[in-house]
Amino acid sequence: MARLIFNRLISAIFVVLGVSIICFAILALAPGDPTQLILPDSAPQAERDKLREELGLNEPLPERYLLYIGNVLKGDLGTSYTYKQPNSELIFQKLPHTFLLATSAMLLSLLIAIPLGILAGVKRGSLTDVFSMFFGMLGQSLSPVWLGILLIYIFSVKLSMLPPFGAESPLSIIMPSITLGIPLAALITRLTRAGMIDVLSEDFITATKAKGITNRKIVFKYAFKNVIIPIVTVVGLQFAGNIGGSIVTEEIFAWPGIGRLFATAIYNRDYPLIQSIMLVLSTVMVLINLSVDILYTFIDPRLRESRT
Amino acid sequence: MKSVKVVIWLMLCVMVLSACSGGGEAVETNASDADTSQDTASEEEADTEEADTTESSEPIELNIGWSGDVAHWDPYNDPTVHQYVTGYLLYDTLIAQDLEGNFIPQLATEWSFTEDFTEWSFKLRDDVTFSNGEPFNAECVKTSFDRLMTETLAVSTEWKELTDVIVVGDYEVKLIFSGPNGGVLFNTAMLPMLPAQYFAEVGVEGITINPVGSGAFVLSDYEKGQKMEFTKRQDYWGDQSDFDKITFYIISEGTTRIAGLQTGDVNFAYSITPDQFAVLADNPTFAAYELTGTMDQTFFGVKCDEFPFDDVRVRTALSLALDRQELVEQVVGVGDIATSCFPKGCLGYDESIAYPARDVALAQQLLEESGYNGEEIVLICPIGWYPKMQEQAEAMIAQLSEAGFNIKLEMLEPAGYLDARNVTGEYNLFFTAMSQPQGYPNVFLTQRVENDANLTGYVNEHLNSLIAEARLNADLDILQGIYAEVNQIMTEEYAPHIWLYQYAPLSVYNADELVLTDEAMIRDGRFHFENIEWVGGN
Numbered sequence A: 001m002a003r004l005i006f007n008r009l010i011s012a013i014f015v016v017l018g019v020s021i022i023c024f025a026i027l028a029l030a031p032g033d034p035t036q037l038i039l040p041d042s043a044p045q046a047e048r049d050k051l052r053e054e055l056g057l058n059e060p061l062p063e064r065y066l067l068y069i070g071n072v073l074k075g076d077l078g079t080s081y082t083y084k085q086p087n088s089e090l091i092f093q094k095l096p097h098t099f100l101l102a103t104s105a106m107l108l109s110l111l112i113a114i115p116l117g118i119l120a121g122v123k124r125g126s127l128t129d130v131f132s133m134f135f136g137m138l139g140q141s142l143s144p145v146w147l148g149i150l151l152i153y154i155f156s157v158k159l160s161m162l163p164p165f166g167a168e169s170p171l172s173i174i175m176p177s178i179t180l181g182i183p184l185a186a187l188i189t190r191l192t193r194a195g196m197i198d199v200l201s202e203d204f205i206t207a208t209k210a211k212g213i214t215n216r217k218i219v220f221k222y223a224f225k226n227v228i229i230p231i232v233t234v235v236g237l238q239f240a241g242n243i244g245g246s247i248v249t250e251e252i253f254a255w256p257g258i259g260r261l262f263a264t265a266i267y268n269r270d271y272p273l274i275q276s277i278m279l280v281l282s283t284v285m286v287l288i289n290l291s292v293d294i295l296y297t298f299i300d301p302r303l304r305e306s307r308t
Numbered sequence B: 001m002k003s004v005k006v007v008i009w010l011m012l013c014v015m016v017l018s019a020c021s022g023g024g025e026a027v028e029t030n031a032s033d034a035d036t037s038q039d040t041a042s043e044e045e046a047d048t049e050e051a052d053t054t055e056s057s058e059p060i061e062l063n064i065g066w067s068g069d070v071a072h073w074d075p076y077n078d079p080t081v082h083q084y085v086t087g088y089l090l091y092d093t094l095i096a097q098d099l100e101g102n103f104i105p106q107l108a109t110e111w112s113f114t115e116d117f118t119e120w121s122f123k124l125r126d127d128v129t130f131s132n133g134e135p136f137n138a139e140c141v142k143t144s145f146d147r148l149m150t151e152t153l154a155v156s157t158e159w160k161e162l163t164d165v166i167v168v169g170d171y172e173v174k175l176i177f178s179g180p181n182g183g184v185l186f187n188t189a190m191l192p193m194l195p196a197q198y199f200a201e202v203g204v205e206g207i208t209i210n211p212v213g214s215g216a217f218v219l220s221d222y223e224k225g226q227k228m229e230f231t232k233r234q235d236y237w238g239d240q241s242d243f244d245k246i247t248f249y250i251i252s253e254g255t256t257r258i259a260g261l262q263t264g265d266v267n268f269a270y271s272i273t274p275d276q277f278a279v280l281a282d283n284p285t286f287a288a289y290e291l292t293g294t295m296d297q298t299f300f301g302v303k304c305d306e307f308p309f310d311d312v313r314v315r316t317a318l319s320l321a322l323d324r325q326e327l328v329e330q331v332v333g334v335g336d337i338a339t340s341c342f343p344k345g346c347l348g349y350d351e352s353i354a355y356p357a358r359d360v361a362l363a364q365q366l367l368e369e370s371g372y373n374g375e376e377i378v379l380i381c382p383i384g385w386y387p388k389m390q391e392q393a394e395a396m397i398a399q400l401s402e403a404g405f406n407i408k409l410e411m412l413e414p415a416g417y418l419d420a421r422n423v424t425g426e427y428n429l430f431f432t433a434m435s436q437p438q439g440y441p442n443v444f445l446t447q448r449v450e451n452d453a454n455l456t457g458y459v460n461e462h463l464n465s466l467i468a469e470a471r472l473n474a475d476l477d478i479l480q481g482i483y484a485e486v487n488q489i490m491t492e493e494y495a496p497h498i499w500l501y502q503y504a505p506l507s508v509y510n511a512d513e514l515v516l517t518d519e520a521m522i523r524d525g526r527f528h529f530e531n532i533e534w535v536g537g538n
Helices: A002-029 A034-038 A045-054 A061-073 A087-122 A127-141 A144-158 A170-200 A203-210 A215-245 A247-253 A258-267 A271-299 A302-307 B002-020 B044-048 B081-090 B138-150 B184-188 B196-209 B254-263 B312-321 B324-332 B360-370 B389-403 B414-424 B442-450 B461-471 B476-493
Strands: B061-066 B095-097 B103-105 B108-113 B119-124 B162-169 B172-177 B217-223 B227-232 B245-250 B268-272 B286-290 B296-302 B376-382 B406-412 B429-435 B497-502 B506-510
Touching: A002 A061, A002 A271, A034 A045, A034 B414, A061 A271, A087 A127, A087 A170, A087 A215, A087 A247, A087 A258, A087 A271, A127 A170, A144 A170, A144 A247, A144 B254, A170 A215, A170 A247, A203 A215, A215 A258, A215 A271, A247 A258, A247 B254, A258 A271, B061 B254, B081 B217, B081 B227, B095 B184, B103 B108, B119 B138, B138 B162, B138 B172, B138 B196, B254 B268, B254 B506, B296 B312, B312 B360, B312 B389, B312 B497, B324 B389, B324 B497, B360 B389, B376 B389, B376 B414, B389 B406, B389 B429, B406 B414, B414 B429, B442 B461, B461 B476
Parallel strands: B061 B245, B061 B268, B376 B406, B376 B429
Antiparallel strands: B095 B103, B108 B119, B119 B172, B162 B172, B217 B227, B227 B245, B268 B506, B286 B506, B296 B429, B296 B497
């Protein structure tokens, strides 16, 4: 196990470095000059040139990159062109909110999807199964914009149960979690259902039934354990994706997450902030993937030997 | 297993029943959620009692659903409208303008200037303190103006001729310019004054995070991207606002701002589209305010040094083929058509100067005469800057195609758009809007016409001489005459811009609690939120 973690951490460093180089290169090649967005149109060219000099934009690309990475290793993620604040402050103010949202959405989706998927797989052809297929299709087709606005209309405007925006109340997390969680729940439901149907048709299940083991035990102790691995994979990937990609949900609910910050940084060509967010997000994603890999070895001990 | 099924079905039933319940009525405003620092004004007891004229027990709050955040709190270096509007709460300027454009005292009590406009003197109030207790005096003015000379700032371009600031006495300063500058009063009316001692202690970094001003409010709470909360100063030198607290909730989605209004979490929702307002139109609790006094006009920038717009007949045809009225009524939904280059209320506006009415047949004739045969014209538009940008562009392209124009639309994200417009000049037409703050078009004309910052290639020496002449004058009547002539030339030349419509953002507010009067408006159509009247209970 220790060797697994060590090996993965070493490769994680290379992954994160690779992401930072690619991100840096793409930003350098993308059209757009930050000074056009920092200074008004009325600023003369001499001022723009001076600002470019101050921001180090005239230095050669490799030099700029090495300077940036050198500072990162010292714990300095640079300063935002737009906000004039250290990027680390901006990012770590927002990241916990995004983590909270992604985690809530994930837990909600598992709470819905696992029981529903198991039921649908066990009671194939029943009303529950039909509903789960309908839910699986609908949930993945729903636009988060539409769903979010509908939830606000129902639960805030009509029922006055939940706050329509912000993160000041503990209740504020509910609707954004549903908005983000429903598509994930739909995906996991379909995955769980399909997995259960496959596993329940296996010979060893027939054998356990023949031994007189109860249905409940067959489902949860024997069948479901074989379905968990793909679920964990999907949940891990989606969770990592939600960390950086929940911008739409955050915009609708004015949720103070990193998605909005990221979108604004790209909009403003705020190079240091974009690079720092990418660095942090890629690190988070790598750590999530590592956690998923470790989780595999607990779920299926056979994997411990093969992975180390 | 059965219990799980029951729970799932129950949840579904609740959602379906709720969705099917009767609509069309606004929900009574309720106390907002569990944030104890926020007391909405529409508590139940306020509905039946008159406002208590003695000390109220509940703070009176203005909660605004606002569309965006400041970049930071340095008023000299954040050119966004968010900074502009919130700056009025935090800071004062030396002078201000009333709705007619006349200059009125604020922190300065009187002012004078030399005949050649190179020296400007201001006498200051002696009864003003900043929110940290520091007194306002001539040193504060010097500190403020010195920044313009020593730093590269967003506002620096209007002050590039400033060479010195002399402290004549504790409450008198003199500004020295290297050349004539007729726009000093206009620009001064938009420059907040900073506290000298505080700035010396904390520097730019300090005021970027913790602003201190002499205005009627202090920034009491700020959560980046979430809310900006301002609390009234009891020791403010000027008129007190009705509100004890003004909070801007940053909600970029307009539908959510409307929802916040319906739930009572906000009592003012800024920048709502007409179709969003339609949800509330039948509810007498809510009223819409169309900011018709804005100096925002949208326009096409025209590449005048390349085919086909190097020919005035083609530029004329473009304007003749546009149906501005249809654009405003059917697509944008608010505002008014642009009749010429300057909006009503701006210096240079003259109702006798106007674009001719739409005439597609004449446009076709002019295109034929010019030799334009349907060659592709590239129109660049920015994504995310203006509401319904794609719809607007498509509507205009459809109108123009009736006359024979062949236009290719390129929707570009902002950085790419600015690159094409200001750096490479790779366009035939670009769409944008311009505000003339305080109704003084000098900055716009100097940069976009005289200096051609958008690379239109249009050169008119007589026009440039008029623009330069205007900079030498501070008299409003003389400026009106000069700018009217500028307006005439640019309107007749259809260059370097063809103006489309005057934008009037719609705001919606709770009419049971708020009254908007002229006092709440800034001359260029923005809001003095602190001057909105409170008529709700307490």
